[in-house]
Amino acid sequence: MDLLNFIFRLGVVFAIYGFLWGLIDFGIRILSARRERTAVEIYLLKGVKYVVLSAVTFLFCVDTNSNINMNNTSQIVLAGIILLTYFVGKFQNSQNKNQMFKLMGNVMPNPMKTQFNSKAEILVISLALAAFAGFFFYPQIADNALSEWFVQSIKDIEDTVIIGFIFQVIGFFFLLSMITKMLNGVRFIMNGGKPPKGPQGAFDEDHNQNNDSEFDDYTEIN
Secondary structure, three states: OOHHHHHHHHHHHHHHHHHHHHHHHHHHHHHHOOOOOOHHHHHHHHHHHHHHHHHHHHHHHOOOOOOOOOOHHHHHOOOOOOHHHHHHHHHHHHHHHHHHHHHHOOOOOOOOOOOOOHHHHHHHHHHHHHHHHHHHHHHHHHHHHHHHHHHHHHHHHHOOHHHHHHHHHHHHHHHHHHHHHHHHHHHHOOOOOOOOOOOOOOHHHHHHOOOOOOOOOOOOOO
């Protein structure tokens, strides 16, 4: 039960953090006169976002006022797995969005453009995960003014009646999503690193009949 409670709590933390970062990002766009960002700016901001999220997650793992009856080491290990799953999901979403815009570019005169760089995405994710691991040995680095502000703001929003309830609902769906991804991961490993054979539904069956080699069946929808 504590395991599910912990994943649920992280879901709420991730949701509120994303909301707060969205407000900060919007403010940055206003100050920059809404000019188009370069790839360097995009991934620099994403790197800061992911590293700070790692610090915030670590601080919630070592929170002495938490009502979760799990030792800090177990929480940190589990949080690391959840962070990895979360970041990989973000990577897959960006990759799928980039592929979709490429397909749209073949039929639209002025398609939307995305500055997706798989190497930069992997570098940012690796940096954030390395930072999270480093916080275990140097926890004082995670306990900085910016991450503390996020932690306190998340707690304040979580304690708000209506808004807090909305984010708790999001946390519940995050819990379901994490359980599904972990089960899929276990099944993937049990299959020897191979995706399950055969159609997984009506859409997959039609898709496989029309094109068996163009796309992989493994896509993530968030």
